[in-house]
Amino acid sequence: MTPGFVRKADVALTVNGEPVEATVPVGQHLVDFLRLELGLTGAHASCEHGVCGACTVQVDGQAIRGCLMLAVQAEGTEVWTVEGLTEQAAITDLQDAFVARNALQCGFCTPGFLVAAKDLLAMGGVPTRAETREHLSGNYCRCTGYEAIIDAVRSVAQARAAKGAV
Amino acid sequence: MKASAGGYARAESTRHAIELLVSADGQGRVLAGGQSLVAALNMRLSSDDLLVDISRLSELSGVRDAGGTLRIGALTRHAEIGRSQLVRTHAPLLSEAVRYIAHAAIRNRGTIGGALAHADPAAEFPACALALGATLHVEGPNGARAIAAEDFFESVFTTALDEDEILVELSLPKCGPGDAQVIEEVARRSGDYALAGLCLVKRPTAYRVALFSVAETPVLAQRCMAALEAGDPDGAVEALRAEISPPSDTQATAEYRRHLAGILLRRALARLQGDRS
Numbered sequence: 032m033t034p035g036f037v038r039k040a041d042v043a044l045t046v047n048g049e050p051v052e053a054t055v056p057v058g059q060h061l062v063d064f065l066r067l068e069l070g071l072t073g074a075h076a077s078c079e080h081g082v083c084g085a086c087t088v089q090v091d092g093q094a095i096r097g098c099l100m101l102a103v104q105a106e107g108t109e110v111w112t113v114e115g116l117t118e119q120a121a122i123t124d125l126q127d128a129f130v131a132r133n134a135l136q137c138g139f140c141t142p143g144f145l146v147a148a149k150d151l152l153a154m155g156g157v158p159t160r161a162e163t164r165e166h167l168s169g170n171y172c173r174c175t176g177y178e179a180i181i182d183a184v185r186s187v188a189q190a191r192a193a194k195g196a197v
Numbered sequence: 198m199k200a201s202a203g204g205y206a207r208a209e210s211t212r213h214a215i216e217l218l219v220s221a222d223g224q225g226r227v228l229a230g231g232q233s234l235v236a237a238l239n240m241r242l243s244s245d246d247l248l249v250d251i252s253r254l255s256e257l258s259g260v261r262d263a264g265g266t267l268r269i270g271a272l273t274r275h276a277e278i279g280r281s282q283l284v285r286t287h288a289p290l291l292s293e294a295v296r297y298i299a300h301a302a303i304r305n306r307g308t309i310g311g312a313l314a315h316a317d318p319a320a321e322f323p324a325c326a327l328a329l330g331a332t333l334h335v336e337g338p339n340g341a342r343a344i345a346a347e348d349f350f351e352s353v354f355t356t357a358l359d360e361d362e363i364l365v366e367l368s369l370p371k372c373g374p375g376d377a378q379v380i381e382e383v384a385r386r387s388g389d390y391a392l393a394g395l396c397l398v399k400r401p402t403a404y405r406v407a408l409f410s411v412a413e414t415p416v417l418a419q420r421c422m423a424a425l426e427a428g429d430p431d432g433a434v435e436a437l438r439a440e441i442s443p444p445s446d447t448q449a450t451a452e453y454r455r456h457l458a459g460i461l462l463r464r465a466l467a468r469l470q471g472d473r474s
Contacts, residue, residue, distance in 0.1 A: 032204055033220055034220060035220055036203075036205060036206045036221070036247050036248075037204060037206070040205060040461060051305055057248065058199065058202035058238065060200060060235065060239065063199070079198065079239045080236040081235075084302065085301070093276075093305040094302045096232070096302050096306070097304050098235070098236075101202075101228075103230065104228075104250060104252060106207075120413050124466055133232065142244055147301070157283060163459070164387075165296075165387055168300055168386065169299065169300025170300075178391070183300075
């Protein structure tokens with residue numbers, strides 16, 4: 032090995048509020064680390080080149096592609112997956128709206144959509160239909176045709192705005 | 198597929214990153230936001246690369262007003278550029294370009310320096326740098342040098358950077374009073390690579406028109422610019438269509454791209470008219 036470079040690296044990060052330490056192969060992307068090492072299979076590894084959005088997770092407060100960040104780059108970060116967000120009840124209203132509006136069928140894309148939608152709703156206010164569509168344009172759904180997903184996300188934005196909460 | 202990397206090192210400073218690239222002896226690859234590089238690793242388009250991770254170098258991030266120019270650190274993320282008031286005031290072309298770049302989750306990680314050094318001919322920022330007449334500041338084992346955007350993009354994914362040099366910053370002339378900057382593109386879906394795209398920068402006595410997705414590099418449309426300066430928009434559209442030779446692929450034919458380029462120029466010029474009225 033060329034001096035200064037490693038094939039495996041130690042990482043310490045926080046996942047869903049819990050400290051995690053591990054030794055990872057440096058080519059492993061974050062979503063494989065979450066799924067294979069930690070058993071957090073909510074975020075999916077699908078296209079693995081940043082197109083489909085099924086691997087979307089939250090890192091340091093922002094939605095990112097889990098397949099386009101290496102696990103070794105997550106050193107020191109705070110990662111939240113759909114499992115942790117569910118336990119924290121951070122997205123309960125979104126999940127309820129997805130069910131009520133029929134915004135999922137097979138469910139493969141849903142964890143990614145929930146994290147992407149949480150990111151949009153965190154900006155506050157009620158996004159227009161076009162803004163919602165634009166923000167979610169990086170996530171593929173092969174079942175619903177998207178309209179129900181847009182409906183669900185906007186209904187949550189409206190409900191949160193009506194309650195005065197963001 | 199799963200990524201293959203030959204090795205990894207986290208740089209502690211720009212100097213350290215350059216030392217790592219030198220020791221990698223041609224196998225080094227600079228990892229910044231990773232939004233193109235990690236995808237390429239996953240697809241095994243490149244393997245056995247020695248990754249030099251510069252993403253923690255906070256000294257390479259941020260936007261600052263340097264008097265006559267605006268300076269943008271290479272690690273400034275697309276989303277930060279989209280939010281920056283300094284960019285909106287002094288380089289509105291970049292602010293507007295951000296919304297065309299991929300999707301929100303990718304804009305949260307991708308960096309402007311990474312987009313420029315990656316030199317994808319379909320990407321927005323390289324064409325913006327060309328249209329704005331940006332200067333790219335690089336550092337290597339033999340010190341720093343500045344490269345004009347015109348001289349930076351050499352071919353598909355190929356730039357004037359030496360293998361042990363790092364792009365650290367770009368500087369841009371500020372948008373002056375009466376200047377206008379617009380970007381137009383056509384893509385099949387929001388966030389997809391453009392079938393064709395055009396940046397138009399209007400200064401008091403000059404126009405600059407740069408296109409993307411029509412050649413192996415972003416290109417300046419010199420004859421089109423001359424026609425605009427002569428006050429001949431119809432001639433500019435004609436000159437533009439004549440001077441580019443876009444590729445045909447599964448997304449669009451060369452003829453369609455040439456057609457789109459003219460349409461995009463007309464749209465951009467109509468927006469300049471709109472700005473004045």
